[in-house]
Amino acid sequence: MVIMIAANIKIRPARNEDIESLTGLLEELFTIEADFSPDTSRQSAGLRLLLQKRDAVILVAESGGKVVGMCTIQVVISTAEGGLSGVLEDMIVARDARRQGIGRALLQAAESWAEERGLTRLQLLAESENEAALAFYFKMGWQGTGLVCRRKFLSGPRHS
Numbered sequence: 001m002v003i004m005i006a007a008n009i010k011i012r013p014a015r016n017e018d019i020e021s022l023t024g025l026l027e028e029l030f031t032i033e034a035d036f037s038p039d040t041s042r043q044s045a046g047l048r049l050l051l052q053k054r055d056a057v058i059l060v061a062e063s064g065g066k067v068v069g070m071c072t073i074q075v076v077i078s079t080a081e082g083g084l085s086g087v088l089e090d091m092i093v094a095r096d097a098r099r100q101g102i103g104r105a106l107l108q109a110a111e112s113w114a115e116e117r118g119l120t121r122l123q124l125l126a127e128s129e130n131e132a133a134l135a136f137y138f139k140m141g142w143q144g145t146g147l148v149c150r151r152k153f154l155s156g157p158r159h160s
C-alpha cells in the first residue's frame, strides 16, 4: 500500500530503516502525553515487534524523502462486534508538517488498511486534555465514548 497525497508526500508501510526516525517521532509524542515517558530502546523494541507482526501495521508519512508522521494499528477481536477490530496508536505528525492534511491521510490509510482486512471498528485512546488531537479526531469522524482507561503494570523484566 502506497498512497500519494501530494507530489512529494506519500503514506506507506514502515520498513526497518525507518525505526530511528519513528523513534524520534514517538519521543515527541511521549513527551506530550503525561502517561508515558520517552525511552529510545523501548520504542525501538516495540517498533521492531510491530514490524514482525502480520496483523499489525506501522503507517508512515514521508515528505520529500523524510519521515514526518506515523500511526500504528493492531488487530484485536471484539466480542461486542463479533469480529475483528483495530487499536490505533502512535498517531503523530512532526510539528513543522502539521495542518497540511498529513494526519488526515494517515487516518484514511489506516481505515483502508483495516477495511481491507475485514475490521469493523477502530478505536484509540487520547488524553482528555489534548484538545488539538480531540478536535482532529472529531473532524475525521471519530465518535467520543464514555469509556475510561485503567492500566496495571505487571512484574517482569521491563517493569519490575
Ligand SMILES: CC(C)(COP(=O)(O)OP(=O)(O)OC[C@H]1O[C@@H](n2cnc3c(N)ncnc32)[C@H](O)[C@@H]1OP(=O)(O)O)[C@@H](O)C(=O)NCCC(=O)NCCS
Residues within 6 Å of the ligand: 029, 032, 091, 092, 093, 094, 097, 098, 099, 100, 101, 102, 103, 104, 105, 125, 126, 127, 130, 131, 132, 133, 135, 136, 137, 139, 140
Ligand atoms: C493531531 C495531529 C496528528 C493532526 O495532524 P495534522 O497533520 O496536523 O492534521 P491535518 O492537517 O490532516 O488536519 C485534518 C483536520 O483536523 C483538524 N485539526 C488538525 N489539527 C487541529 C488542531 N490543532 N486544532 C483543531 N483542529 C485541528 C482540522 O480541521 C484539519 O482540517 P483543516 O486543516 O482543513 O482545518 C497533529 O496535530 C499531531 O501530531 N499532534 C501531536 C501528537 C498528538 O497529539 N497525537 C495524538 C495522540 S492521541
